[in-house]
Amino acid sequence: MAETQTEPGGDHRAPRTRRLTAGAATARRRAVGLLATVISVVTTLVVLVLAVHIVFVAFEANTGNDLVRWFGERATDLCWQFKDVFQPQDHKVEVAVNYGLAALVYLVFGRILVGLVRRLR
Structure with missing residues (x-):
């Protein structure tokens, strides 16, 4: 018959292996x-x-402004292949839609990924 480890000093709480497993589960x-x-x-x-970036384009923000330019550059980098999916005549509509x-x-996809990760608990 296998022995279970208990705390030193005769403490008869949960066996040590169970507490480590519970600690690992918590981690x-x-x-x-x-x-x-x-x-x-x-x-987000x-x-x-x-x-x-969409708001800046819609309201014709000053493209010479560093903040406006920074958002525009980051948005262009993050937009992937969506930049030209739709090509309406109006540039504002094009930016808003794409x-x-x-x-x-x-x-x-972010929310789906969060949901899948949370299922790992």
């Missing part, structure tokens, strides 16, 4: 929760950058 839950939070924050920030589509894709 896993924390790591999964942290990973899900990081994914959620990153996707990407969507925010794309949305701010960059909006990219933001929607990030949002949906």
Whole structure:
């Protein structure tokens, strides 16, 4: 018959192996929760950058401004192949639709990924 380890001094609480397993499970839950939070924050920030760029274009923000230029460059980098999916005549509509589509894709896939990660708990 196998013996279980107990705490030194005769303490008859849960065996040591069970407590370590519970500790590992807690660490896993924390790591999964942290990973899900990081994914959620990153996707939210990407969507925010794309949305701010759309607003700047819609309201004709000064492209000479460093902040406007920074958002435009980041949004262009993050937009992937969505930059020219639709090509309406109006540049504002083009940016709103294409960059909006990219933001929607990030949002949906980010939420799906967060859901899958949270299932690992």
